[in-house]
Amino acid sequence: MIEDDIYRASSQYRLWSYTESSLQSLRATTNAVASERVRAALRRSRETHQSTASSAGTPQSETSAENKIKDANDIECLTPEEELVLVRYYCEKTLELGETYKPPMPTMVRATAIQYLRRFYLTNSPMTYHPKSIMACALFVATKTDNYYMSLRQFAEGIPGETTAEDVIAPEFLLMQGLRFTFDVRHPFRGLEGGVMELQAIAEGQGQPAPHLPHETAEDLQQGLLSIAPPPVPSSSMADRIARAHTKTRELLKSAAQMTDAYFLYTPSQIWLSAFLLADRPLAEFLLDVKLGGPVTATIPPPEIDDNGLVNPLYEIRSKLHRVLSECSALLQSYTPLSSDPVQMKNLKRIAKKLYHCQNPEKVNISAARKRESARPSPAIQSDAGPVTSESESERLAKKRKLEQEEAARQSDDVFGGELVTQRTKH
Amino acid sequence: MAPDAASRRDEDEVCPVCKSSRYLNPDMRFLINPECYHKMCESCVDRIFSSGPANCPVAGCRKTLRKNRFRKQTFEDIGVEREVDIRRRVMHMQYSQINRITSIRLNRREEEFDSKRAYDDFLEQREDIIGNLVSRIDVAKTEAQLHKYATENMQSIRANQAIEAEEASSFQARISLEQEEARLRRQAAREEYETERREIQAGREDFLSKLASGSSTDAAAIAREGHKVLLKKSSARRSEEERIRQKQAALRSSELKRGSNLSTADFAGADTGLVKGLRKIKTPEPEKPYDPFMGYVPDKRDYYTLQSYYPSQYLDPIRNDARMLAGGYNLQDYYSRTLLEAFAGLSCFIGEEVSQRDAARVTKPAATEGTALAAESGQGV
Numbered sequence: 001m002i003e004d005d006i007y008r009a010s011s012q013y014r015l016w017s018y019t020e021s022s023l024q025s026l027r028a029t030t031n032a033v034a035s036e037r038v039r040a041a042l043r044r045s046r047e048t049h050q051s052t053a054s055s056a057g058t059p060q061s062e063t064s065a066e067n068k069i070k071d072a073n074d075i076e077c078l079t080p081e082e083e084l085v086l087v088r089y090y091c092e093k094t095l096e097l098g099e100t101y102k103p104p105m106p107t108m109v110r111a112t113a114i115q116y117l118r119r120f121y122l123t124n125s126p127m128t129y130h131p132k133s134i135m136a137c138a139l140f141v142a143t144k145t146d147n148y149y150m151s152l153r154q155f156a157e158g159i160p161g162e163t164t165a166e167d168v169i170a171p172e173f174l175l176m177q178g179l180r181f182t183f184d185v186r187h188p189f190r191g192l193e194g195g196v197m198e199l200q201a202i203a204e205g206q207g208q209p210a211p212h213l214p215h216e217t218a219e220d221l222q223q224g225l226l227s228i229a230p231p232p233v234p235s236s237s238m239a240d241r242i243a244r245a246h247t248k249t250r251e252l253l254k255s256a257a258q259m260t261d262a263y264f265l266y267t268p269s270q271i272w273l274s275a276f277l278l279a280d281r282p283l284a285e286f287l288l289d290v291k292l293g294g295p296v297t298a299t300i301p302p303p304e305i306d307d308n309g310l311v312n313p314l315y316e317i318r319s320k321l322h323r324v325l326s327e328c329s330a331l332l333q334s335y336t337p338l339s340s341d342p343v344q345m346k347n348l349k350r351i352a353k354k355l356y357h358c359q360n361p362e363k364v365n366i367s368a369a370r371k372r373e374s375a376r377p378s379p380a381i382q383s384d385a386g387p388v389t390s391e392s393e394s395e396r397l398a399k400k401r402k403l404e405q406e407e408a409a410r411q412s413d414d415v416f417g418g419e420l421v422t423q424r425t426k427h
Numbered sequence: 428m429a430p431d432a433a434s435r436r437d438e439d440e441v442c443p444v445c446k447s448s449r450y451l452n453p454d455m456r457f458l459i460n461p462e463c464y465h466k467m468c469e470s471c472v473d474r475i476f477s478s479g480p481a482n483c484p485v486a487g488c489r490k491t492l493r494k495n496r497f498r499k500q501t502f503e504d505i506g507v508e509r510e511v512d513i514r515r516r517v518m519h520m521q522y523s524q525i526n527r528i529t530s531i532r533l534n535r536r537e538e539e540f541d542s543k544r545a546y547d548d549f550l551e552q553r554e555d556i557i558g559n560l561v562s563r564i565d566v567a568k569t570e571a572q573l574h575k576y577a578t579e580n581m582q583s584i585r586a587n588q589a590i591e592a593e594e595a596s597s598f599q600a601r602i603s604l605e606q607e608e609a610r611l612r613r614q615a616a617r618e619e620y621e622t623e624r625r626e627i628q629a630g631r632e633d634f635l636s637k638l639a640s641g642s643s644t645d646a647a648a649i650a651r652e653g654h655k656v657l658l659k660k661s662s663a664r665r666s667e668e669e670r671i672r673q674k675q676a677a678l679r680s681s682e683l684k685r686g687s688n689l690s691t692a693d694f695a696g697a698d699t700g701l702v703k704g705l706r707k708i709k710t711p712e713p714e715k716p717y718d719p720f721m722g723y724v725p726d727k728r729d730y731y732t733l734q735s736y737y738p739s740q741y742l743d744p745i746r747n748d749a750r751m752l753a754g755g756y757n758l759q760d761y762y763s764r765t766l767l768e769a770f771a772g773l774s775c776f777i778g779e780e781v782s783q784r785d786a787a788r789v790t791k792p793a794a795t796e797g798t799a800l801a802a803e804s805g806q807g808v
Contacts, residue, residue: 001729007772017777022785186768194769197737197762208732267772291730291770317774324776 001317007267011182016119018264026122027080034125035077038360042075045361077358078127082351087121088259089338089348090131094139095258101158105139106148107254108187113142114258115185120178122264128360129171136163137171145183170366185263188253188272195272196246199225199287203238210291212314221290229282245280252278256335266328270321274328292318442468444475444484458497461512463490464505472497506561513560517553517573533576535702536587545704552702576702608675619668630656726763730770733763 007013018026078086091114098105098113116138117131136159143150156165201207202221209216225238235241252275257263262271276284292314338344441448442455444467449455456469465485475481476494483490502508517533533553540546559569577584637649726733745751745758 001770001774002723002727003730003767003771004773004775006767007775013772013775013777017781019778019782019785022781186772190765191769191771194762194765194767197739197765198731198769200739201734201737204738206734206736206738208734211727211729211732265777267775267777268768269770269773270775272769273773291773320776321774324778 007186007269010186011184012186012263013267015180015182016264017267020261020265023122023261023264024080027084030121030123030125031078031080031083034127034360035358038077038127038358039075041360041362042358075358076354078125078351078355082354083121083126085338085344085348086126086351086355087117087131090135091117091259092338094135095255097135097139097159100160101150105143106146108189109142109146109148110139111187111189111254111258112146112185113139115263116142116175116179118261118263120175124178126355127358128363129174129366130355130359130364133167133366134171134175136168137175140168141172141175141183174366186268188257188268188275189250191269192246192249192253192272192276195276195287196242198290199242199283200239202290203242207290210293213290213293216290224290225286228286231280231282241280242283245276245283248279249275252332255337256332259337260331260335262328262331265331266324270324270328271332274325275332277325277329278333288318288321292321442466442471444468444471457500459500459505459508460490460492460497461509462492462496463488464509466500466505510557510561514557517557517560533573533702535705536590539705541704541706548704549702615671619664623664728767728770730773731766733766735759737762 094113094117095110098110113135117135120134120138121131140150140152140155142148143155152165152168156163156168159168198207202218202225205218205222207218207221209221231241231244233244235244249272253272257271257275266274273284273288276287336344338348439448439450440455440457442457443465447455447468447470452468457466458469458472459466460483463483463485465483465488467484471484472494475484476492476497480491480493482488483492500508502511533549533556535546535549537543537546540549556569556573559565634649638646641649742758742761745756
């Protein structure tokens with residue numbers, strides 16, 4: 001299908017699509033690396049604290065110091081699940097933050113910001129960078145990438161609390177690195193409009209058949225649409241029914257689709273169709289029948305086998321889609337807003353408290369860290385490259401220098417001289 | 428000795444038809460006809476053939492001759508004359524004889540053959556044919572062969588003929604072009620010399636007048652300056668000439684390229700009965716129309732048929748709203764984009780496709796680049 005190939009060219013498909021298992025393992029890896037660093041950083045900070053304390057002359061017993069180091073070793077870090085809950089909470093916060101502006105930010109901008117946050121926290125941990133600081137920056141970047149102009153000053157003023165413009169853009173580069181510089185987010189919203197447009201056209205008898213099923217006429221389609229099962233909530237007319245399903249789907253896409261992993265696991269068209277299935281199942285099934293032909297039910301086995309002994313490709317797609325859409329709908333349905341659920345809120349509070357203790361102390365102040373980083377002639381910060389200890393850094397630099405010298409010596413032996421362009425080394 | 432012998436033989440040369448000798452008629456000229464190569468004097472030809480074709484008057488020869496085919500003998504030996512004629516007929520020149528194809532033109536070129544060997548075989552075969560014709564072995568059979576070949580390969584014969592003609596003419600053209608260029612160069616050199624001389628003269632006069640008007644102290648300065656001006660002028664002129672020369676060179680090279688661009692024509696005849704080992708001639712496929720999208724049809728869609736109008740209560744007011752349309756807003760673009768996004772990726776089953784993609788990426792231990800990088804940097808520290 002041509003449309004699918006067009007989607008396959010997008011960065012969302014190429015870089016930000018995962019299977020459930022790969023998503024899980026990725027989060028686990030990120031979490032493990034981040035906890036390791038948090039522990040190392042905390043240990044270091046305590047050591048320096050202790051050494052300054054002892055140099056100040058405060059008597060301190062060896063045992064207590066040892067205890068502290070032991071403490072640092074079994075600091076409780078967040079689990080990947082806890083991280084996920086935290087990120088989801090801040091995604092909800094992003095929605096609210098967008099609402100506070102006057103006029104409220106478009107849904108698209110907010111959704112983009114949420115996806116940025118989610119993508120960023122795939123390879124970064126909330127323990128390293130607190131979502132509170134990243135959130136505002138993500139929203140600000142989203143206003144830029146979604147062409148919704150807002151000056152930085154205006155943006156910073158809209159944020160409740162003491163947030164300066166400087167604070168907003170401090171993690172900007174960090175965020176972009178985490179996003180792998182792909183700012184394109186394919187949302188299901190516009191797709192929904194398209195689908196609804198098609199349905200309306202069919203309802204008014206102006207529909208046209210899909211290219212693979214050219215035998216149907218506009219009247220056939222209209223008759224088909226009128227003869228589908230009635231909606232759960234009775235409606236006055238077909239247009240009314242479509243409009244109602246549209247609104248409901250839109251609400252689902254705004255919340256559930258954003259707060260779950262739907263964007264990583266499914267394509268935008270699958271997301272909107274599964275939301276549509278939740279909103280008005282017969283209508284969504286009808287649209288699929290029109291596009292891909294033949295209703296698929298579990299009871300009727302696939303009878304269509306063409307001359308080449310192959311299953312009709314449309315049928316195959318349809319049956320696969322049936323499975324994928326029901327999975328996606330289940331995922332969307334499983335979502336309940338955190339703030340509405342007291343149990344979840346309690347859990348969240350616990351996580352927040354835990355995070356307070358296991359926050360990486362070297363990364364708390366991003367703008368200060370950024371200044372330090374730019375002052376130091378060190379390689380560019382890799383996303384989650386993490387804290388680099390000063391001694392290991394100098395050791396590494398020494399090693400690099402040695403390697404370079406060896407390389408130069410080797411090249412000077414070369415009859416034709418060394419390479420003109422030195423190879424780029426990967427930091 | 429030799430001229431003596433020749434003149435003596437000339438003197439007692441006798442026309443075999445009218446028996447008049449050169450001794451009596453010193454202006455007598457002998458003519459031959461390639462039909463039978465019998466020699467006779469001009470007056471006999473006039474006498475016998477003026478009123479149309481007639482039989483050869485030599486006893487025993489019954490060939491019908493025409494007056495217009497009579498010509499002067501080129502070679503003294505009639506055998507040589509005949510062989511040259513045959514060669515010419517078989518290979519190159521064309522006689523215009525009524526009712527007969529006389530130009531057989533076994534004129535295949537080397538590049539028409541598969542290999543050098545095949546070409547050599549062809550040359551040998553041609554010599555055999557000529558030998559047969561000259562020594563009158565199997566004349567009828569050979570002639571029939573040649574005739575058949577000629578009718579079959581009319582087209583390629585023509586093409587080769589055209590190529591030869593073109594080569595000859597382009598050679599001519601190149602030579603004349605070169606001559607013309609040489610002439611132009613000579614003229615330019617002459618003019619150049621002339622202008623230089625005039626300028627030097629003018630500069631000198633200028634310099635003298637300056638000297639005359641100026642004081643004696645700055646004489647040296649004026650002299651230096653004058654010299655400098657002269658140098659500058661000549662260098663400017665030189666660069667100008669250089670430019671012109673380059674242009675001419677470019678022109679010449681393009682001319683040459685055009686000359687060498689003679690393409691060998693397409694030959695329809697492949698292996699004919701007579702000539703073996705001809706290269707199979709492939710007529711190039713007619714060029715397909717240029718397709719900038721490489722087979723991709725811009726507006727072709729698999730899930731939907733784009734309509735020109737979709738009823739919608741939100742969009743309907745826009746259709747006629749001058750404020751929207753004046754800026755160039757096109758509702759059609761909106762339709763095509765929303766519908767594309769509605770179905771783009773509908774049958775991209777990420778679960779399957781991504782796991783396949785990850786499996787293909789065996790070199791990387793982690794599932795994605797991001798984690799791979801993170802892991803790498805983690806190890807690096």
